Amino acid sequence: SLTSPQTNGTAFTGTNTLTAQDAYGNTVTTFAANTNNVTVTNSLGGTVSGLGSGGTNVLNQAGDFTSGVANLTTDGFIYTGISGAGTFTFTPASGTAVTSSSVTINAGAATKFSIDGSTDFVAGVGQTVAIIAQDASGNTATSYTGAKNITFSGAANSPSPSTVPTFGGTNFGSPHNISFTAGTAAATMILYKAEVAAINAS
Incomplete structure (x- = not known):
């Protein structure tokens, strides 16, 4: 669940969450990213950063999820690249990937x-x-x-x-x-x- 629009090169604002679920849509409150890393990619071709222990595009810390929900805003989710409308895909090492609805990325400040x-x-x-x-x-x-x-x-x-x-x-x-x-x-x-x-x- 991602909030749109966002700004290129700056941390996402608003409510942005990733929820671990079982095959029936129940929240898996015990999910831990340190044992099941989640990699984030996007359709716009830019880079995702700010997540996990390395500040990259991978959620890999035990504390990234709380009761099955990752607060991507607090985690520091950042997209940098071409502006426009695109989607973000979250792929666990074990499990099924999920793709967000369309998110509009606006240009950042003039540099x-x-x-x-x-x-x-x-x-x-x-x-x-x-x-x-x-x-x-x-x-x-x-x-x-x-x-x-x-x-x-x-x-x-x-x-x-x-x-x-x-x-x-x-x-x-x-x-x-x-x-x-x-x-x-x-x-x-x-x-x-x-x-x-x-x-x-x-």
Whole structure:
């Protein structure tokens, strides 16, 4: 029984339990994970951690279950990876596996940016470039919204005349105030020097 939604990379919140049962649906109050380890996998392709003695995806301690029920919230159940809707499967070393109902994993807090646009520019010709806030797993951090000051760097001035590259009309090296909606913002970028440049946003 898992609560939905949850957040990528952070411990599950709400009521999240795993109950050991016999073939007739009765709770097996004597179940112990140290003698019958339970491995947790998921359909999203990410990793599960925070459980058992090693903080991994395996319940393996005598105290992980109390009277046949594991409190996964207290145990520290964490999913890290691609966001979206998926299921979690709990497989005991001995017994029948069980799969949860669908759980929505939302993106975590923004920790980095991704720049999305053409990799080929013509000197002096503007192109629309998107800047995307992402969580640690690369999911778009949709909670990153509102006006932000973003400074671009990584492209050089043209040789003659010396012309500074711009983003949204603001010179590289100076903060540009831009509004993010659901983790994404876009503006026109103009580059002037013929070069291979690694564009940075901070």
